[in-house]
């Protein structure tokens with residue numbers, strides 16, 4: 001078995017570690033929650049935290065405001081995740097994972113009922129607003145699941161079996177299988193320990209990154225003919241009508257922004273997706289991706305969203321085309337500033353030899 005690394009000390013200070021330990025020790029009833037539109041790191045860290053807490057003889061409630069995709073049902077414990085209606089008022093501790101702001105918890109978190117309960121925030125978004133009563137925010141980690149590797153070490157939970165599968169899921173999905181610019185030796189070391197503990201990279205990749213619906217494929221097909229590329233920003237709009245035409249549901253065709261940014265002539269990719277929220281309000285979900293050396297998180301933050309330098313997003317109201325035009329202009333401006341600041345130099349875009 002691979003030994004615990006010293007990397008944990010880099011990301012989890014003794015001070016935060018002991019604060020987390022005592023918060024958990026003192027709590028009898030714990031609610032764990034992650035973000036709306038849950039991705040692999042949200043679901044993996046939620047279930048992983050569940051397994052860490054069970055190792056400590058705690059029996060947490062695990063909640064998500066939005067129903068998680070069935071793709072993730074291979075992670076042990078998946079069936080026990082409840083929605084907002086399964087969440088009560090009385091807890092001793094709430095642990096929030098992978099959410100950069102309070103509203104990202106959606107309907108699970110009710111400020112009137114939960115506002116006085118200690119809130120432990122564990123997150124890796126550089127845009128995190130530190131909304132907890134105790135905040136462990138580590139933008140140096142590629143996934144919250146990476147952070148939980150170090151927490152599991154600190155709390156004595158072995159990185160094997162169910163816990164290993166949950167945590168490797170978040171590491172693989174947030175790094176697009178170790179391809180994002182924040183993938184470093186510590187990420188790989190954490191992944192190595194989880195695979196040593198029995199989790200399988202190829203199985204998780206096949207269930208997540210390498211899996212799409214036919215409707216999603218057809219949606220990409222209908223959109224790719226209408227992409228635009230200007231000033232090294234490439235984007236596409238996805239209307240409700242386009243999604244209806246191919247019978248696409250929420251979640252179908254995800255990952256398009258990441259595909260767009262792979263175009264050689266672009267540094268930033270964006271998609272603008274019209275969506276009907278609970279309650280019937282029509283919004284535009286904006287998703288941004290950047291090549292290494294570029295940063296889309298600040299534009300997302302300006303528009304009330306958040307994320308990481310290479311991957312970020314926000315949700316806006318307004319006509320699809322107007323939102324796209326306004327946000328694309330902001331992305332192009334950010335790109336101009338970053339080029340003139342030489343921020344992209346790290347990627348070797350400068351003159352050769």
Ligand SMILES: [Mn+2]
Pocket residue numbers: 041042098124142143144174
């Ligand atoms: Mn994450």
